[in-house]
């Protein structure tokens with residue numbers, strides 16, 4: 561889920577929005593605005609519309625608070641955070657690595673539903689307070705809805721199934737019991753698929769029984785749960801396969817690098833860079849890596865400007881390129897490689913470029929390993 565546009569940074573964490581969040585915003589705002597007049601008639605139409613919009617915006621902010629709490633606690637537990645994206649089914653806080661211990665996993669996963677629950681209680685308290693002072697009204701209705709939806713969010717999220725927060729809690733529990741994080745992921749992923757199918761079944765039943773919109777919605781949520789749980793399970797298998805392999809064994813050594821002083825025209829014209837790869841490390845005068853340039857980014861520069869444009873203008877700077885040490889575990893590089901737009905990592909040893917690892921290097925290794933795995937399985 562890539563953000564369509566970035567909102568900015570909160571507590572140092574990048575926050576983005578996927579276009580599908582607009583679907584939620586509009587559905588909720590319209591749904592609420594058409595429901596309010598029944599309960600509280602005799603207000604102007606714009607007030608209903610405004611109330612519906614305000615309620616759904618505050619709901620999205622509550623979602624953001626939920627995700628932000630995951631991100632902040634993750635960082636406090638030594639897990640760095642890629643970014644937060646709000647989308648169709650809520651929010652995703654992407655972490656750069658796994659939680660180091662079951663305890664950290666519990667803290668990172670548990671704080672989100674806790675924040676939603678507290679927000680729900682706070683909105684509920686405000687609604688009750690206003691109702692007792694001024695009596696029932698549109699504002700009380702909005703606050704009561706916000707209370708209910710946040711508490712619902714907290715409850716849904718603690719269902720013990722990946723990729724929900726409850727799935728992470730279940731994973732932490734199995735991890736602590738068995739000492740095996742991969743087995744724990746497999747259990748949580750299995751539960752996620754089961755819950756997903758259950759939601760699809762209930763959704764189809766509701767749709768047939770006449771509640772078409774809620775039914776379809778539930779089925780979509782279920783479908784996403786199945787897909788995401790399956791992806792998490794697959795990732796666990798990948799980690800198991802790659803366990804114990806060092807970056808050194810997977811990297812292409814001594815990659816051809818382009819000098820940062822070169823122009824885009826020189827880079828594109830040189831046969832050294834032209835055919836062999838789709839991206840090259842960029843180094844400074846002292847052969848220190850400063851970034852990575854893709855042939856595509858260079859070729860996107862209009863032809864009449866290529867001679868005057870330096871590589872530094874089109875390269876991805878080093879801080880945005882995943883990097884690793886030759887002795888690092890390959891597995892630890894996976895999250896950064898997956899979320900990186902360049903699909904490559906530079907391997908550095910004491911600041912010097914010694915190799916490059918691409919996503920396709922890794923898939924080649926895994927397919928080789930998984931074939932030898934199944935061979936062993938059959939032979940013994």
Ligand SMILES: [Zn+2]
Nearest residue numbers: 672673717725
């Ligand atoms: Zn959460």
